[in-house]
Amino acid sequence: MKMSQILFAFFVILSQGIIDSQYIPPQATVLPLRPVGIRMSIPDEDGISLVAYHVKFNSEFRGLEAGTIARDITKVRDSKWTYEDRSTKLKEGDVIYYWIHVVYEGLGYNLLEQQHVVNEFYDYNGVPIEGSAGPGPGVSTSCSPTLTKHFGVNAEEQSICGGQLIFEETFDNQNAVNNLKWTTVEQFPGNPDYEFVVYRNHKENVNVENGKLIVTPTLLDNTCGSDFVRDGNLTLHKCTGQPGTRECQRVTQGFHILPPVISGRINTKNLFSFLYGRIVIRAKLPKGDWIYPVLALEPVDEQGSYVGNDARFNVQLRVSSVLGNPVLKSAEGDELGGRILRGGFLSRTTLTTANLTTLRANDGTKYKTSSKLWSDDYHIYEMEWKPEVITVKVDGESYGEKWFDSPLQTPFYITLGVAVGGVAEFPDGCKSQDYTKPWRNVESKALLHFYLAQPTWSKNWKPESKSLQVDYINVWAL
Structure with missing residues (x-):
């Protein structure tokens, strides 16, 4: 069984017991990325040892589901607990539903029923893209040209965009x-x-x-x-x-x-x-x-x-x-x-x-x-x-x-x-x-x-x- 599955089951069992705790996990920052991707993070605090992000798109959670994205972050970087991918394709008006589980001083705490409406995009450096309120349905997301060439298995060339994380x-x-x-x-x-x-x-x-x-x-x-x-x-x-x-x-x-x-x-x-x-x-x-x-x-x-x-x-x-x-x-x-x-x-x-x-x-x-x-x-x-x-x-x-x-x-x-x-x-x-x-x-x-x-x-x-x-x-x- 994967660690995320084990932790998910553990979260469900413990959720009722921890709901009355004094500790409240910090609010997350959600950045829809261009040309593709999403970045979610919370600031580090002394005592945090794991942060798990559970995400669904345009569909609400029904209880403590794992979600479309279920990712455990076990290391803090740059004073943040960050999940990021370069594959999620978002457009203006998409609703990102999520909940967060934080292990703080050895105990688990949930931040439930969170959501973010996509109305702005950011580049891979986290800078807002002016006028980036996204293309409508059926319109492709822009992809900046790059000198980089990326090759996968058996040297098969892959299509990439400028600034993209390729490995x-x-x-x-x-x-x-x-x-x-x-x-x-x-x-x-x-x-x-x-x-x-x-x-x-x-x-x-x-x-x-x-x-x-x-x-x-x-x-x-x-x-x-x-x-x-x-x-x-x-x-x-x-x-x-x-x-x-x-x-x-x-x-x-x-x-x-x-x-x-x-x-x-x-x-x-x-x-x-x-x-x-x-x-x-x-x-x-x-x-x-x-x-x-x-x-x-x-x-x-x-x-x-x-x-x-x-x-x-x-x-x-x-x-x-x-x-x-x-x-x-x-x-x-x-x-x-x-x-x-x-x-x-x-x-x-x-x-x-x-x-x-x-x-x-x-x-x-x-x-x-x-x-x-x-x-x-x-x-x-x-x-x-x-x-x-x-x-x-x-x-x-x-x-x-x-x-x-x-x-x-x-x-x-x-x-x-x-x-x-x-x-x-x-x-x-x-x-x-x-x-x-x-x-x-x-x-x-x-x-x-x-x-x-x-x-x-x-x-x-x-x-x-x-x-x-x-x-x-x-x-x-x-």
Whole structure:
């Protein structure tokens, strides 16, 4: 049974017992949206832990019905408890009937027999639209043009309007990743980063808890024993890579050991992608030596998509990137660690020597320094992608732009995860607190040297801080 159904039954049982209570839920603000949608909200008060909206259109409730819309809101945002969709089509004169259930200090309270007559519309920023008293019956609602292109399952293009919310993930009322929106990756990584992990589809590494996506790196030693890293044969039975390749199976051979870290990664490839738009992610980043988060857009065209004076490959648009080492200095003494936020455009080219990669062939990322570790708190990371420029923001503040002579011309999908080590993120010779990075990027024994130093770096991985926690993701059309 869904949580909303359980709560609805609970509300009906308790409604008589709570009707005489002193607490009265606040009145709701109702905003009919253009081109389509509805937004309902009440202000937050200390003691509120859940707000449920029950809505019908042009038909009154007969008692405590669930309604056409029955939605439980379990998280407050911007000091409001808000329900919003971008699919409800309203016209002038429509009557919105609703009732609200509020859980306040552990008890349930109802605000019954509410209604709103549609006589004004608002844009998606909540600003009244002048002269917006709606088209009459049979007249289509206006739809502003947009540069954004939105692609659904199997890259089928969707019709959208300017300013429209085209992707939303809040992780509410879930106990697992929604496989209609996300693919949970299970495979060994490769070009361009060659991370020192194996991505696994397992709740220990990828989970949804309390309305948040939790991605956690763990040690292969703790799962399979220390001998397995040096002598094991690992086949991924839920492999999302190419069957019969090193993406799905690895066998230890000499110093070519198995990755010592298991981690998690999800993406929207083949389910959702877009060309130009604005993505917003609220997240708490992981902390720990040689850990780094992946909050990025990757091209549907895996061969790269940047069209300029020369071909560039392995393009990635980073919504946010922070190295997990709390203290990390380059060989020259420059700060690299958890107080440096990077975001923007990044591309890499592939070396033929040892099948490894250059560090950064074209680093167009921008950075912002903080007096605190970025991983200490939740922040809102944002990227606005237009044909001529990419702008990155944090907590509403812009910190950099990347301009293009020629635009990116292929759709990108969303990737979230936690990576460790690899041959591209951490420059050789950098020093983490009191020890030097234990591997070189262009060397055949990089993975082995990283593993031999495990007693040093793993002691800095704390259970309460080594995970990536994602609260919500929104993508908007321009």
